[in-house]
Amino acid sequence: MAQIRIRNTNETITGVEKIREYLNSVGVLYEHWEGDKLPAVLKDKFILSDEEKQQILSVYDEEIRDLASRRGYLTWDIVALSDATPNIEELLKKFEQVHTHTEDEVRAITAGEGYFIIKASEEIGYIDVLVELGDVISVPENIPHFFTLTDKRQIVAVRLFIETEGWIAHPFEDPAFVK
Secondary structure (H helix, E strand, O other): OOEEEEOOOOEEEEOHHHHHHHHHHOOOEEEEOOHHHOOHHHHOOOOOOHHHHHHHHHHOHHHHHHHHHHHOOOEEEEEEEOOOOOOHHHHHHHHOOOEEOOOOEEEEEEEEOEEEEEEEEOOOEEEEEEEOOOEEEEEOOOOOEEEEEOOOOOEEEEEEEOOOOOOOOEEOOOOOOOO
């Protein structure tokens, strides 16, 4: 289950409802999907065949279509990252830069864990949102953020998009950001 750390105060927020309430207050959508729906063999697998990716999409088809219809997403896929991913270091360097998008960045975690680092507001500053199995997060367009893996360096997520070509990152220079 997700956890939030507010960097400026080092306050930690846990619990689905408290996390949903806090993220909603800063404009970020948070939901939690049932992780037990996924076959056990896929919960700890980070190198996936096309058939396994399709199986994950099928398991969560109802949730994906519901979220897509509510938020206007038109396409979705699976991303799997681990040390076995070709060019993982280059990908992480790309992800680990503060940026914005012209559409929401949506991830539904089906295995592993990672961090979304999000600028909540000028007053609050940046928050670290740990996401794990079942966590669904949507960072709104034009909100400065970035994503990184935890020390375990493994994650699988459903990505949803409005633009059929996927998201495009726009670098965001923020002197207030400290890595």
